[in-house]
Amino acid sequence: MLKKYKVIGLLISAPFMLMGCNSDKKSEVDNSFIGVWQKTAYGEVLDISKDTISRYAYNQHSCIKTHTLPRNNGLPPEISALSRTNSDMLIVTYQNELSSNQFSKTLSLPTSCKTPINTTDHISATQTFEYFWHTFNDYYAFFELREVDWQAQYDQFKPLITDTMDDEALFTIMSTMVEPLQDGHVFLSAEQFEFSGAKPSPLLDAIQGLARASLRTGQELDESDVISSLIASHQSITSTYITPASLRALPETKEMKTFIWGKTTDNIGILTINNMANFAAIENAHDAEQLTALQVQLDVIMQDLAETDALIVDIRINTGGSDKLALAIAGRFATQDILAFNKQAINKSGLGTPVQALVKQHSAPYNKPVYLLTSQITTSAAEIFTMAMRQFSHVTQVGEETSGEFSDVLSFTLPNGWEMGLSNEVYRNAQGENFERVGISPHINVSAFNTYEMDSHHFASYDYVLNHLGKQSYLPLEPHEFTAQVNEIMAEYHLPGLSAAIIHEGATVFSSGFGVQDLNNTAVSADTPFFLASVSKVLVGATLAQALDKKHISLDEKIAPLLPFPLYVPNNQANEISFRHLITHTSSIIDNPPIFNCTYYVLDSQVSLYNLMTEEDLCPPQVDADLPEFFRQYLSDEGTFNTPQNYSQQYDYSVGEVHIYSNIATNLAAYALAKKLDTPFTELSQRYVFTPLNMHNTYWGLDTPSSDVAKRLYLDPITMQPAVYPNYRSITYADGSVISTANDLTYFLKAAMNKGKVDGKQVFSRNMVNQMLSSQTETPTRSRDIGYFWQLDGDIIHHNGADPGVLTYLIGDTRTQNGIILLSNGDINVDMHEEAMEEIKTLALRLAYTYQP
Known part of the structure; x- marks a missing residue:
């Protein structure tokens, strides 16, 4: 924390850490300051004699003499002023500090300071532990408020302390004891170890979630870089x-x-x-x-x-x-x-x-x-x-x-030289209210x-x-300006086709197509069907939410008993995985790229798409498209594809401990639901989502697409001309194979933003939508929260998608009922296509927020 430590902390660390000297010191000793002075509730005592000022940091159990300062016929350079308000009160002002410190007169040193710890001797783990526990016991102000039984912590952890334990083991025990306080002003610091007790918050969770999300590509980012x-x-x-x-x-x-x-x-x-x-x-x-x-x-x-x-x-x-x-x-x-x-x-x-x-x-x-x-x-x-x-x-x-977290940090040096800090002060506002913790x-x-x-x-x-205040937060944009600028961007970045729908205050105010859907220059419209790539996941989520709302499943139901093969997860954790873990990407089942890349295949020949496009032989030449068999080979102990790289346990994260985006886990959720209800998942999606919303142009693209579906295109790297990907799909279809239109998706997005209502009709139950868009895990994710695959960021609900020849966005604002849908046959492997979509997304949001009838 940046908050200034109390003077006690400055005194303890390296002597005094105070700068400058006082040119106005008295030339001779003032004997009226002689005596023992105590700063009650702060664990600090000054013993002033004619020649020295001795400072002690203490608790009821033990005491450390931290400094002996010579008075040198006046004040030591670390102290700018001593004064008396009365016979029982001493005011100490340390050099260059804005605040003074009040000490009260006491007859003698505390009992524990009469035989202080000699820190030059060997210090045992027991001595350090006792000083640590008793310091918190005496001075921490908020055990009851923060619901921690400090005596119970002692009873639990004291038997684990031995004088032969190493520093890491001792530090781990002590930091574990104070961690439940979730107090950012509590810290423990050693030469090689650091602990700070800040409570969870969206920003801190996001930092952790963003750092760990990169494990999808095999490397966890340093949180300081994030x-x-x-x-x-x-x-x-x-x-x-x-x-x-x-x-x-x-x-x-x-x-x-x-x-x-x-x-x-x-x-x-x-x-x-x-x-x-x-x-x-x-x-x-x-x-x-x-x-x-x-x-x-x-x-x-x-x-x-x-x-x-x-x-x-x-x-x-x-x-x-x-x-x-x-x-x-x-x-x-x-x-x-x-x-x-x-x-x-x-x-x-x-x-x-x-x-x-x-x-x-x-x-x-x-x-x-x-x-x-x-x-x-x-x-x-x-x-x-x-x-x-x-x-x-x-x-x-x-x-x-x-x-x-209001209190100044009260710092102590432990007998072994480690530093610790705690909260000892209660702040109240002018109305007498205390906001600690809340x-x-x-x-x-x-x-x-x-x-x-x-x-x-x-x-x-x-x-x-x-x-x-009645001011614009987005630069105003008219529909005709949006159209003109989108056309310019698409031409500049060679983006082939785009279908866009804009929702303003719950109403569709713009829907149109741009560019072409194929090499025959067939124009795109708002009714042109596009593959959705990973935007399909939120439709999977809606299907699961409907099943839950109809009480067909429980979100915490374990999936292993539903599968026709023995599910294997390292460390015997297969029986822990639930639907909740799958929809939040916390199941520990992840995409192993050398295997997942090989799930894409050409429909009419079952030739590996990856081999075809890379002109390498990294995948089997023919892909077995049987989904249950793929799961068996990927997720059972004896499976051909089963390796440690299929699981987050390779990074020492167990089920529920880390969020790593997973296509395979998404498919497992859909597959498990289908097994539970003994109904193909494609049929469940149609029954629970597409039909109620009148999404008549929305379906799963598992077979050869009809001619009206936008072709998935890429740029030939030599000619820079568009070329068509062969008709392909993935074995794990549920992660990205929905085909839909911008107009169809407006019904879905409106229902999501408006508690299940579309054009005044309650299509989904309010409870179902609330569940779908509520945080479903406490595990940090890259977004603020995650619902049923939806990324949740405050009022914003969103998901995007990318596949060969597919780039999509679905974004809604539940507060304003503004939203955008962007579907394109641009290519994930072409950087300028992604740049174009980013710029178009910005324009679309401007239109959604500033539209004027």
Whole structure:
């Protein structure tokens, strides 16, 4: 966390980590400070004598003498001031710190500090464990709130501690003990190991999901690379809302900006604040220097934004810093004096000194409407900022609840040299409310983060505010402009054919064809049938959701008993796989490319399509198209195709532990349902989905396609002219073999967006659609959530598809009832075809959101 550690943490780590010296020290020792002074509820004691200041970090069980500082006829350089408010209170101000620390007089050192641990001796695992447990026991404030029985943790894990155990084993036990707290201000740090206890959130899950999703290609990405990419995307998208002439950012020389600000074309201000810590240009600046730099920057920023009509303040990825710096920013919006918060350390060891934080009315505050955007990783000092801003009547919080981690981090050094931190303080707002764990809920709930935003280059929260203010979040686009620009893109990128349908506020407002569907230059229309590739999966999902709604299956029903062959999964996990695992790509069954690529074959000859197109002999020349036999060979212990590479266990992930997109698992879901109901899956889809929706031009393309179906085309790499793929299919048909039209798919998308209703008629039950579009796993995925194969990103439901000669998009917004359907016979193997579809998708979304009758 970026939030400033309390002084105790600075003292413990490498001595004091404080800079500078005090030129105003008294020239002789002030004997009135002599005595023992305790910072109650913080585990810190100062023993001041005429010659030294000794500091102890302690709990009821044990104590460590962390520093002995010479007074040298005055104060040590680490302390800028000592003062007395009365005979029983000592105020300690450490060098370059903005806050002071209050100590109360006590008669003697705590009992545990009379025989402190000698850290120069050998330190056993038992000593370290006891100090760790007792420190949390004495000072952690939220065991009850976070529903952790700390004594039970001791009883469970203490018997596992031995003085012969290695560091990794000890670290694992200790981090496991505090993990259930899900408190981002809890940490444990060793030379080779790190633990931070942040609770799950959509962004953190997506980082993990994106990193692991790449296992589909055989390599897990480093999460730090994913974070860097997401931050870069976040900053880039922010900039697209701001006019180039007004766009500014600080620091100018660093990739990660603290501030990004400017104005939209409609004169709405945008101010992104990414941390509450890094404002000074110099490295390792202390708090006073940071505050000075911040005030200078705020003068410029607020002047630039002064004449805007309203202001978006974005702290969605702000994980904190300094309370005082956060309140300095809040002060620029202070139309009146406010109480920002009360805080007090409250724990088993006692009650700390209560602290009040005030924000004074500013002489020239920004007093127009302010929309404060928060997320579930808006943390710590950023939450303090939110708490303060909520006291102003012109501020509206939009997005998601904040993280719920308010306390400053109380840090200790363990006897073996490891560092640990915990939360010991309770913060309350001016109304006396405590938001620890639950976070501060917004006035208006809007998705604050999803990976679809990175693809679409739009923020749902920005778009909500702009639309609320009557401003455009998308550049307006007329249908004739859309048509002209699509034709230009297709010509430039050699995209052969496209069928498009646009839905605005629940009504189809545009449907048309572009280009050609074959080499005879037959024009495409909105009724031209196209193969859907992986968009077929959401139709598979709808079929399964209907079966569940009709109580034919249970989502958690195990599939192994339904199969006509003995299912094999490593580590004896075959009996764990359920329909839920299959629809969320968490079954551990994955696509092994050397085998999966060989499932594609030419229909009339059963020759391997892969061999034909690559001119290599990597697959058997003739493909056995029998699906049950393929499953038997791929998924049974004795199968010819069965290898460890067919399963995520090769990466040490078991059933339900990792999301890896899987075509074969999709087919297994369809096959298991067909076996369960003793009905071909193609018939179930027709009965449950296509017929109720009047999708008369939608069917499974398992045989030679009729002549009206768009031919699947590719570009000849030599002539750059279009050529036709032979009629092909895959053994595993359910992952991508539906044929449909743009017009037919509007019925399906409308039903999905509108709780099962199409043109006022309830086609699917509300319960069925709610189930289909609800998150079905807690395992991190590359999208925010996953339903019945649907990718779910806040209000956005979507899936795309790609196959040889097929590129498709299906995107819907359940809040606005806007959506797009794009079907093309462009080729997955032609980069410029994919680029064309991306550009057309952007145009289609503009038309969907800005259509004017």
